[in-house]
Amino acid sequence: MSSRDPSRLSATTTPYKPSSTSFRSSTSGNPTTPQSRLSASAFSSPGGSLHQVDEPLIFEVGTRFFRAGFANESAPRCKIGITPDMYGRVGMKGRGGTRANRLTGEAAGPRIRNTGSEEWELWTNDLRLKDLGVVEDLMERVLREAYNKHLLIESKSKRLIIILPPLVPVALQNMLSQLLFVHFQPPTITYLSSPVLSCLAAGLRSALVVDIGWQETTITPVYELRPLTSFIKISSRGSKSLVECFGQLLWNTFKSKGDKENWWRILNWAEVEDLLSRCGWCRSSSDAREAARQRARNAFGLPREKEGGEDEYNEDGEYIRKTSADIRAQRRRETIEEAVVQTQFKTPLLKERTTSLTLPFEAMAVPAEYAFFLPSWTKVQSFKTPEYIPVPSPEDLMDGCQGRVEYEDESDFTLPYLVFLALMRCPVDVRAVCIPRIVITGGASNIPGLKSRILGDLKDLVEDRGGWDIVKPRNLTEDARRRELVEKRPKKVELEMLESEKDDLRIQWEKIGGVPPGTIRGVETMGAWAGGSILSGARIKGAVEVERERFLSTHRI
């Protein structure tokens, strides 16, 4: 053991590093060996410290969270969430006075800010109803906290790299520059677009970046590290709608009949969001399809199909042997079915100060269904209704859910369909590159199962439609049958040969480290902030830098 050796230890006085791979770990050729990581000589060279001086700070500005940190580190130094407290005055908790219980009128604690989403976010994309001055003030507060509490650095000395969502309003960007240059006085600011950096942080050069953000989901094709802004698709389905669905489900579960109160007045937004981020999950594609099928059967009055039993044989009557994966999946399903979640919410305005709920773990997958995978007009039920999702009417099923919304827009589409549309609209070359490189990022993508669900649904969708054709084929099965009658059926040997050819192709692709074209594949990313960190570590001067003096003379980016 090297650490037992006192002389060694005294030699390697490695200071604490929360992110152990910063510029140091990559100084050697092989960063994974701890020996080289800890060698003091590798990073105490004078050259390194000299260069450190002009390393920029990297800020990522999101609607809910602000991340800040240094270049060449794997994680931001701080992540500051926007809470209603930040909208309040210094030295005053809540809004002064007390609030009262709705029924008894007794005092129920200080008047904390129990608001809707608007005080949990930095800005709204609809700036008509938002006072930009408030955004500026709040931003200033957040930045000051980041500088003074976490970065511990004088703001004047450091260049800035700011990562913004692709569709941030120009007014906001102007405001941000103004604020920074006046209050914090950095020499220059470089703005970078988050999808490109997400793509970079996935190790790719082209990708379809699906950013499930707070207010909206943006789907941006990135080709050779350039965002194709004219092909961006936006949906209002985002983390906000996810939390809203969950809150509504919870409130529907225990509210008394006819109570028209908003859920966020009763429940604290933070508690609801916290619970969702802790144990929210998303059903797998096959499970969800099965559930939808059961609902459809239910709609037509058919009994629920029993599980097991018939599954053991396929259509031809052949016995299907259960693979170990099947058994595992079965066991997993049982585990999930048995699990429950016990929670407690503070509900000071109700008769009871706290409300305890015991929910099945399965129910935690429902908000994601509502928020991302059900049509937008689906009414949010409660956790008391069976299946938690309303049974569609037969008419809807027959219509294929058409014509329900008079003026349909992209927010009405489910997320996988929107991804499909986004790919569809891309030029064919871009599409070919992007299909095996789908990067799903953003706050909600941390929900386990969501990424694979979107990809799985997308695969099903493409299969159903029979490929990437703009015209939706109406009668696929008929076509297939006709073809079967006309065409000669290949023999079994030929089929096997075909398969082996395909295998060869696959192996060939794998050898060069790629995937066969047309395969839908998702790629994990480390997030836009890490991308910015990598990029600024490469020390390439940004093509567009906003300089302080110039900005202050024109007030325009």
Next chain:
Amino acid sequence: MASPFPYIHISCPCNEERPQLIAVDSARPISPTKSPTKRDLAINLPDPQTPVQRRGLQPAVSFGTTTTDDDDEFDKDNLTDDDDEENNFDPRDPRSAFSLFPIENLLYCEDCHQIRCPRCVQDEIVCWYCPSCLFEVPSSTVKSDGNRCTRNCYLCPICTALLSVVSINPSSGPATETPAGPFTLFCNHCHWTTADLQPSIQLEKPTSISTQLAKLTSSPQDAEFARLKQHYAQQLGNAQEDFANSPAALTRLMGLYAGLGSSGTGRKGRGVKKLEMKEVDRPKEVAEEREMDLVERLARAGLDATTNTKQRIAHPHEPRFLSELKPVAVLLRTKRSKRCRKPESKVQTTRFRIRLVALNYIPSLSVKRIDSSISLTSLIPHKTHRFLLGVTNPLFEQISVSLLTPQYTPGTYYPSRVTILCPQFTVNANTDVWDDALMSTKPAVPSLTAAGGTARATSSSNDATVFEQKRNYTSVIIEVVPPEIPDIRDTGIHDDRLLEIPIFVRVEFDAEVDRDDDDPAGGGALSKPSSAAAAGTSLLRERVEYSYWCVIGVGRVGDPVEGIVASEPNTPVRTPFGTPVKGTPARGSRTPRIVRTPTGTPVKAPQTPAAARTPLRPTRP
């Protein structure tokens, strides 16, 4: 429950002199609900270096003492802009929450004679230190240490209490014997220990914990990040050297990149070919199996095994389970000096460095109720509530104070009527307590009589007088008549029943002009003008004047009480629930004007039988 009322917040003047934003033309549509404010219409915005004319001073122009002036001013304002609301400070405006501070949080710049809030000062870091072990950290290592203490200060990731190092095998022997390892970090508060982790962390020595932890903890994200970084470093042309640390490689790359930029996209030069980049080998793919395993683990572990938002944010890679949490090293703190941001500061000068807090310069206000039977959390509508507004002078000069308040509290449909009985008065200097006693009555009597004289002189015509005057303290009476307000606090976002009074405070005093920058004691020269004169410096005195808005949170208006009804025609009368009286307090509420109260005529407080005036006490000698 302790009542939070009354409180006093002071609005920093930087709120008004800030350069406004100009992203108006196309980017910011004018909101349909709000009438366009000045901010929307201002196209010719001034240079940020030259401050906008302070809004605080504008009211002084429009404060006509005669009613005709007032009306003229009002009409003009009405024609040009909806300007009156702009002039008045509105505590309900969402922006005002960012400029209001308790007096303890404010600073004062001696050079600009202006209040400075945490937002309008520039921080300069003096040193870094660990709040736990109080060791100072040299600036060269701060950043590479991750802004964290590298000694043995670690916090519990669950409850953020300080962890202590304990031996796994508690020694049964004598206490003098040093305990034998291995050691763990243990939280005395929540009994969390690093031995619980998966895999558990055990240290071999009780010292230099950071070194040992750095070896034991490594996250997959860090490895992934390193892999990516290395990949890009290789792609950028130099597989051997890290691009971050090799200046030669760097300049070459820069050259390549610049060449690419200038030559355009289509050309296939030599440099371009070199920059042809590949994707990372085998990017991490999204795997359904892995995600579903996570779900299963969640289901099995239950809610209690997961981290909450706060714990998650505190860690760099946001772990999902409690078992993945690591001890958190204590975040360093800084000692900072503040500098007034007003001038484009040259770093070397000590000028504009703020030395003392505002509490030492600006008079502190206090509010007391006269009648102790009234409850601040439920003020009675239509009743005249009287409060004592006290002003304490921290300066060694006598100050004259004038208080101005809108007749009706702004920003709400339910304005309360506010009257300050004696809006102009003086507060005596903050002389040494012992001066009075030691010098017997010689200095005390003339100053007090002079002060009393001035106070009377200004107020005698208005039949109002100060309530009480002490050494450096003067108090006046402020009368508040809240209207009847329907209780909509559960439905409305704004709490209409919260009664906050904005008051414009203007302070004037004579101060010495000539003050050396290197004078160590800022207030020292001020304190002894006579000694300064004796030293031979020319005793230049200048009139210093500053003004600011402050907001007094008086209390909350309660439910109406039988028998006390509106006694004046323009106070809002009882209205059905939930229908705000829009036009009833006609001009008073929509366009509250600052009037100099009491001007003798109509602004006087309503004389309700319930609030019979208590006779004012005479000024105490």
